[in-house]
Amino acid sequence: MTIILNELKKIFNIKSILLLIIITLIMYFLFIEFNIVNFPNGRPSLDIYNIFVDMKNSYGEFMDEKEFEDFKRKYEETKKEADEYIQSREDFRELGITNYDEFIDMDNTTNNEFEKLRDDVIFNKRIDVFWELPCRKEYIRAYENREEYILNGVENEKQEARIRDILEKGLETSVFHDLVFFNYNQLIKPVAMTILLSVMFMITPIYIRDDKDKINYLQYTSKMGRHIFKKKIISGLLAAFIITTLQFICFFFIYSSNNVSMFFNCNINSIYNTIISWYDLTFIQYIILTVLGVYILAFVFALISMVVSSIGQNYITLIGIQLPIALFTFTVLLRYLLHFVTDISKPKYFWAISYIVLILIGTISMMIRWRKERKIDIVD
Numbered sequence: 001m002t003i004i005l006n007e008l009k010k011i012f013n014i015k016s017i018l019l020l021i022i023i024t025l026i027m028y029f030l031f032i033e034f035n036i037v038n039f040p041n042g043r044p045s046l047d048i049y050n051i052f053v054d055m056k057n058s059y060g061e062f063m064d065e066k067e068f069e070d071f072k073r074k075y076e077e078t079k080k081e082a083d084e085y086i087q088s089r090e091d092f093r094e095l096g097i098t099n100y101d102e103f104i105d106m107d108n109t110t111n112n113e114f115e116k117l118r119d120d121v122i123f124n125k126r127i128d129v130f131w132e133l134p135c136r137k138e139y140i141r142a143y144e145n146r147e148e149y150i151l152n153g154v155e156n157e158k159q160e161a162r163i164r165d166i167l168e169k170g171l172e173t174s175v176f177h178d179l180v181f182f183n184y185n186q187l188i189k190p191v192a193m194t195i196l197l198s199v200m201f202m203i204t205p206i207y208i209r210d211d212k213d214k215i216n217y218l219q220y221t222s223k224m225g226r227h228i229f230k231k232k233i234i235s236g237l238l239a240a241f242i243i244t245t246l247q248f249i250c251f252f253f254i255y256s257s258n259n260v261s262m263f264f265n266c267n268i269n270s271i272y273n274t275i276i277s278w279y280d281l282t283f284i285q286y287i288i289l290t291v292l293g294v295y296i297l298a299f300v301f302a303l304i305s306m307v308v309s310s311i312g313q314n315y316i317t318l319i320g321i322q323l324p325i326a327l328f329t330f331t332v333l334l335r336y337l338l339h340f341v342t343d344i345s346k347p348k349y350f351w352a353i354s355y356i357v358l359i360l361i362g363t364i365s366m367m368i369r370w371r372k373e374r375k376i377d378i379v380d
Contacts (some may be wrong), residue, residue, distance in 0.1 A: 003228060004234055007232055007236075011203065011206065013237075019201070020198055020201065020202060023197060024194055024198065027193065027194040028194070030190075031194075032190050034253055035187050036187070039183050044135055049177075049179060050132075051136060052175060052179075052272075053262065055175045058070070059071075061265055062170065063175055064173065067220055069183045071143075074361050075137065077098050078132055078136060082129045082133060083098075085127060087099070095114055095121065097114075098164055101176050103118075109121060111249055139272065143173070150271050155345075166269045166276070171280060172270060174266050175263075175272075176270040176272060176283060177273065180260045181283070182196075183258065183260070184283075185257075185339055191247070192297065195244050195247045195248075196326070196329060196330075199243055200322060200326060202300050203236045203240060204233070204309050204318055205309065205315075206236050206305075206309050207232065207306065208309045208312050208315065210374045230370065232306065233366060234305045236302050237299060237303075240298045240301070244294065248291060264283050264287075267283075271343060275340050275343050277342040278342050278344055282340065286342075289341050293337055293338055293341065293355065294338070297337070299359075301329070301360060303363065304325065304362055306366065308325075310373070311369070336354070
């Protein structure tokens with residue numbers, strides 16, 4: 001245990017911690033901040049968010065037929081507000097527009113005076129009801145034609161069978177919009193990149209540091225010599241766990257400012273979410289799956305970093321080996337393994353099989369290196 005603690009102290013030295021903080025801040029301001037500060041991003045995103053918060057507060061996780069009638073009633077009430085606003089303005093009356101329906105009809109024609117008036121109402125004065133009404137109308141249409149909506153884009157019989165199962169269970173009426181879903185998916189990838197970069201940066205020197213200082217020669221002469229390599233593996237994995245956990249704590253603290261926790265218990269297989277999952281997942285369960293995926297990637301990255309560290313002759317060699325691994329992971333692996341996890345556009349067990357393969361690659365690579373290290377120890 002003492003060896004493991006000493007190795008952890010070497011990994012988490014002050015200099016490395018400061019550099020880690022700098023890396024994290026750079027990644028945050030470059031790739032994460034925008035989707036935190038600007039959520040919901042403009043209009044109609046803000047209106048969509050407000051509508052679904054109201055739906056969740058009024059109807060809960062699902063909107064049944066009776067609640068849908070109430071939703072339509074609210075749409076009519078909002079239309080009356082728009083009618084009153086239109087009737088309060090002389091310029092609308094001059095164009096012969098007395099209510100919202102006539103406003104929409106006129107919007108389908110070419111009239112320069114009307115276009116100026118419409119832009120003034122929507123973009124200059126930003127009257128809320130004129131942003132809200134098109135969204136509500138679309139959600140009414142989607143609910144009334146939900147089977148058609150959710151079956152749109154089906155590519156094979158397995159996907160259709162899955163969607164039929166969702167319809168049978170009534171999950172498609174979940175009060176969940178892809179505005180929330182897409183925002184999280186846009187965030188989890190750069191967060192994973194930050195974590196994996198941090199793990200690689202902190203773990204990679206674990207063996208080469210001792211080789212460079214010739215400490216490994218002294219280790220081989222001691223009674224614990226052949227076991228130190230294994231202790232370092234445990235230390236590296238513990239360090240990866242600590243780094244990942246701390247990064248996630250910071251991320252979810254910041255993510256809480258997006259105020260989407262009311263949707264955590266909503267099923268993601270909604271007609272209002274364009275991504276359909278193979279599984280009956282709530283939003284919080286989906287988040288947990290992605291977090292689990294990042295932990296697995298962090299452990300695999302730690303193992304590979306330690307293997308590279310044990311065979312590298314110098315830091316330049318380590319960078320030369322690690323760089324293509326990192327680029328492949330960030331540009332290819334994360335796109336398939338963290339972006340829309342369990343989406344029916346991929347094979348049903350793609351996610352699980354992919355992570356099992358990665359675990360095997362990391363574990364087998366380390367086992368091979370460990371066996372070679374034992375032989376080196378015996379020879380010495």
